[in-house]
Amino acid sequence: MSSIQSSLFGTDGIRGEANRYPMTAQLALRLGRAVAHHFKARRDSAPILIGRDTRQSGPMLEHAVAAGVTSMGGDVVLAGVLPTPAIALLTRSMPALASVVISASHNSYEDNGLKIFQGNARKCSDATEIELTNLIRSDVLDGQEPTGAGVGQISLMENAPRRYADLVLEKFASDLDLTGMKIAVDTANGAAYRTTPNVLESLGATIALINNQPDGCNINRKCGSTYPEIIARHVLDAGAHVGLAHDGDADRVIFADETGEVLDGDEVLAILGLDLLRRGKLANNALVATVMSNLGLDECFNSAGGRVVRSAVGDRYVFEQMLLHELNLGGEQSGHIILRDYNDSGDGLLTALQLLRVMRTSGKRLSELRQCMRKYPQLLINLAVKEKRPIESMPEVVAALQSVEKTLGQSGRVFLRYSGTEKKIRLLLEAREEGQLQPLAEEVLKPVRALIGC
CATH class of the missing domain: 3.40.120.10 (Alpha-D-Glucose-1,6-Bisphosphate, subunit A, domain 3)
Structure with a gap:
């Protein structure tokens, strides 16, 4: 269990159908024990903060995590229903040793998830997640539980939303x-x-x-x-x-x-990034976007004297590149925007406030502000799969991807990757001409369906 492949954690914590492994009360209790041990939670230390979203399975998992932490001698503060970024901010401001968020983000209610913030409000490293996985799967903590006054206590955070x-x-x-x-x-x-x-x-x-x-x-x-x-x-x-x-x-x-026209995360990055660039507040005149982000973002930003740094898909990878290049703005097309001047994780409310601020200070409507970026036509397809076989192990799929890449040349892109949180494969196609997208998508998806489609 020394490699990342053995980790229970995906790109955004542990996730799955609630009450089915790994998203069970039993595993949540073991995670609570592991968190308490790793972060050295004791009665004389800061507490572990726990928050959740509105899923029916949330209280079950919340109490299981709390039981795990307190059984190892750590104190717990329950924040109840709060946004994930709120838990991150409160972790740092309390301060707490760490926090556990119980949420499956955009998934349907049947699913749930467990993700951890360190005391500095940042997500855990791969190495930490491996260590926690090993603690969860082993019996190394058995017999280390305190008794008597050493057992942790649980308290409620008063009016956490306020x-x-x-x-x-x-x-x-x-x-x-x-x-x-x-x-x-x-x-x-x-x-x-x-x-x-x-x-x-x-x-x-x-x-x-x-x-x-x-x-x-x-x-x-x-x-x-x-x-x-x-x-x-x-x-x-x-x-x-x-x-x-x-x-x-x-x-x-x-x-x-x-x-009534929708703006995605790429357009929000363009508006916020250009505003910061004009005001001299964009660190190193650059922002981070993922490999899935629209090429129009690069064109928009390059023409204004800025640059776009690309990362792998997932907010943790966006954040890694932000740290590496010392940048203060990054995000994903999905609307997950990180404003490091305010928070080290994506925060929908803070993003909204910054966009509203640009609208106010510029005196422009959002339909005017969005004109700064011309988007390339894109097609994103999510396909359910029966297994996540390595893409490179499927010659037919590799050949199809190479054929599409040759057709697009420098005028578009193709990406095929598995979801880190669901049993799906995602295909992104981007081209100057919209009419190219569907035929090229079928060229890639035909062998995918034949080999691993449900």
Whole structure:
């Protein structure tokens, strides 16, 4: 168990169907024990913070993790339902030794996940995840449990949503006035159903709110950032100046302009990046985007005197490149934006506040601001697979990819990769001419379906 392939952790923590391995109460308890041991949680140390989204399985896993931590002598603070970035910020501000977030992000309610933030509000390294995996799978901690007064205690964080909102308002938005602005908001029946509306209203905005009635089973159900057409239609119905849609744990955000046209994360990066560049506040005149991001972002930024650094897909890899190149802005097409001046992880609310700030200071509508970037036509297809066989081990698929790459030349790109959180393979095609996309996609997907399709 010394290689990354043996880790329980994927690109964003441990994830799976709730109450089925590995997303079981038993494993969550063992994870709590491992976290307490690794971060040296004791009665005289700072606590471990635990937060979750609105899934029905959340309390089950929350209590299992808490039991694991306290059984090893660590104290626990339960924050309840809060966005993932809120847990990250509170981890640092409390401070806590570390935190565990129980969420499966944009997945449907049947799934859940476990991800860990260190005390500095950053996600764990691969090496730490391997160590935690080994602790979870072994019996090395058996017999080390304290007794009597050494057993940890559990406490509740009072009014955690308000605490996060106050932190955001005080540190990141004290000079932002949204009076007179109408904002359509879709919270995906998820973790931001209270926090985002409360912060925006505190800044003077009028909110047209939808999908803010979580029942444990409706998180991400035909709503939120994975269904952008919903917020686009709601903007028009409400006559809003702008719309924003979170995913289930609100670490990402997708926007719609006042005409009902959707903006993805690449366009948000372009708007925020150019604003920072013009003001001399973009570190090293560069930002990080993933290999999946649109080539139009590179053209937009290069023409303005900036540059785009590419990373692998996943916010942790975006963040790694931000650290390596000492940059303060990075993100993904999915709307996962990292603003290192404020938080070391993606935060949908902070991203929204920064975009709204640009709208306010420039006096421009979002439909005008988005004109800074001309997007290449793209086609993204998610295909369910029965197994994640290495792509390079399938000669027919490799040959198809090489053929498509030759056809596109320098005028487009093709990427084929497995999802790090779901049993799917993702194909991204990008070309100057939209008519090329579907035929080229079929050329790649035909052998994929034959070999590993469900």
